Amino acid sequence: MRPFNPQFILDVLPNLLPFLWVTLAVVAGTIFFGSLLGFLLAWAKASGQPRWRSLANAYTYTIRCTPPIVLLFIIFYGLPKFCLEVFAVNINSYDKIFFVIVTFTLLFAASVSEVMRSAYEAIDRGQYEAAVSIGLTPWQAFYHIVMPQATVVALPNFGNSVINLMKEGSLAYTIGLVDLIGQGQLIIAQHYGAFALETYLALAFMYLLLTLGVEQSFLRLEHAFSQHKKAA
Amino acid sequence: MDINYQFLLKTFYLVLAAVPMTLNITVVSLLIATPLAFYLAVVRLRPGKYLRRLISAYVTFVRGTPIVLQILMIYSVLPSFLNSICKGFGWEINVFDWNPILYAYIVFSLNTAALLCEVFRSALGSIDKGQLEASLCAGLTSWQAYRHILIPQALVVALPNICNITVNLIKGTSLAFLMTVKDMTAVAKVAASYGYNYIEAYMDVFVAYVIVCSAVQFFFNFAENHIGKFRLIKQK
Numbered sequence: 001m002r003p004f005n006p007q008f009i010l011d012v013l014p015n016l017l018p019f020l021w022v023t024l025a026v027v028a029g030t031i032f033f034g035s036l037l038g039f040l041l042a043w044a045k046a047s048g049q050p051r052w053r054s055l056a057n058a059y060t061y062t063i064r065c066t067p068p069i070v071l072l073f074i075i076f077y078g079l080p081k082f083c084l085e086v087f088a089v090n091i092n093s094y095d096k097i098f099f100v101i102v103t104f105t106l107l108f109a110a111s112v113s114e115v116m117r118s119a120y121e122a123i124d125r126g127q128y129e130a131a132v133s134i135g136l137t138p139w140q141a142f143y144h145i146v147m148p149q150a151t152v153v154a155l156p157n158f159g160n161s162v163i164n165l166m167k168e169g170s171l172a173y174t175i176g177l178v179d180l181i182g183q184g185q186l187i188i189a190q191h192y193g194a195f196a197l198e199t200y201l202a203l204a205f206m207y208l209l210l211t212l213g214v215e216q217s218f219l220r221l222e223h224a225f226s227q228h229k230k231a232a
Numbered sequence: 233m234d235i236n237y238q239f240l241l242k243t244f245y246l247v248l249a250a251v252p253m254t255l256n257i258t259v260v261s262l263l264i265a266t267p268l269a270f271y272l273a274v275v276r277l278r279p280g281k282y283l284r285r286l287i288s289a290y291v292t293f294v295r296g297t298p299i300v301l302q303i304l305m306i307y308s309v310l311p312s313f314l315n316s317i318c319k320g321f322g323w324e325i326n327v328f329d330w331n332p333i334l335y336a337y338i339v340f341s342l343n344t345a346a347l348l349c350e351v352f353r354s355a356l357g358s359i360d361k362g363q364l365e366a367s368l369c370a371g372l373t374s375w376q377a378y379r380h381i382l383i384p385q386a387l388v389v390a391l392p393n394i395c396n397i398t399v400n401l402i403k404g405t406s407l408a409f410l411m412t413v414k415d416m417t418a419v420a421k422v423a424a425s426y427g428y429n430y431i432e433a434y435m436d437v438f439v440a441y442v443i444v445c446s447a448v449q450f451f452f453n454f455a456e457n458h459i460g461k462f463r464l465i466k467q468k
Contacts, residue, residue, distance in 0.1 A: 062442055064445070065399070065442040065445035065446060066403070066438055066441060066442065067403040067404070067406035067407075067441055068403070069406050070406055070434055070437050070438050073430065073434045074431065074434045074435065077431050077434065078434075081431065085234075166298075167299070169298075170298035170300050170301060171407075181298075181300065181301065181304075188308075196304075196309070197309045200301060200304055200308065201305070204293070204297045204305065207298060207301065208292070208293065208296040208297055211295075211296040
């Protein structure tokens, strides 16, 4: 067995770092689109219409039972075919990051919709009623009164979802996206399989820093957003 | 969209035949991880600085890194490491002939142990400290106190989280194909590669996972109602 070479962990970092932005782009894109879809789902769940509600609940349940990698493969192989035959649009040449973001948007939306729904329900109904009774429109009441309070409630769980997303996002390399792990695999292949452990350790530390960073920033955000509670 | 329904159906039976493999990995990993996690949780609740820090570092590492990375790491190192150990002792064992499911057990047990440890810790922490003190005062040994007083109460608190972890573990086993284990995903992948019927094959896997996960959640709901009975009586 080849001896362990700790120096390589440091040497490999400059080769990995340029691909950090790919991983972060996946996460950022997914958070953006996933939150939009998640918001719609949460809205459907909180709305009184039973049809929309059960549809949103069924969606969340199904996605929760789906391994991310299976959904990733279904989207990667199925979406181009689907778009070609239904919309007559050829998306075969699209960048792989597109399929990755679509997949994780679908996954992230399900978990985030639950976060948003529970946060929305945690806010007392009287807040909304009071706001409407003093003359705010329902949208204003939601936007200015309910949402700021629900955001504080949702933040810790939202942070957890983001961390999960970041970890699941590492699967993107299985369809050939060159992100952090994809580049790591390439580096290992360039060395004919040597330095595998060192490269993976370097990747693990990067992911560890990322997740800890996200955790800390959400703690900070939560703190900043709950300032008004102390003032009251 | 032209879907090969014949293939869809044929592969579905193939995938269903691989369900025992997925359950096998899940159950064995849980059986290894549970006692380990419980021990880790108890140690973390006890005073004693260094061991506690070590465990919390381990938990942070497992929770902070993707499971793919853990799989890749262990699968890239462990076989050759075991091989060199065997050679060092002069044993005539070919490690590379071993069933790769062994490495799946190891990865998923180590991963689940860290997650379960947190669940057990918070569940044990939710039980009032007086319960343990009272049972010790009443003359129970520490083991008896845990067995008869603390664990039954903690289990009810922990069950929903254990259910979550089990479902996540089942979903996680879909990555076992990276270690050449022939689970549902691997079977579908091989079947699909002959005629490039990937969509159909993965649809099958998707449906199979939904069925398996639903069954597990149903089972846990049943268990929760059963074990949590004493709570309901108290509420009445």
